[in-house]
Amino acid sequence: MYNLHDIVEMKKAHACGANEWQIMRVGADMKIVCQGCQRQIVMTRHDFDKRFKRVLKSAQD
Secondary structure (H helix, E strand, O other): OOOOOOEEEEOOOOOOOOOOEEEEEOOOEEEEEEOOOOOEEEEEHHHHHHHEEEEEEOOOO
């Protein structure tokens, strides 16, 4: 599904207009960084799973 350092797309774009996020921490809480403005956001895994749309780039590739 998703792994650490993957670039993902969320259902809603960030206020800066970018819709690409890099996963920086995986666990009970998820930390993601906006690729447009570098803003960091921490949310619960439950909230992340609700807002997650798809993986754009896998870190393993």
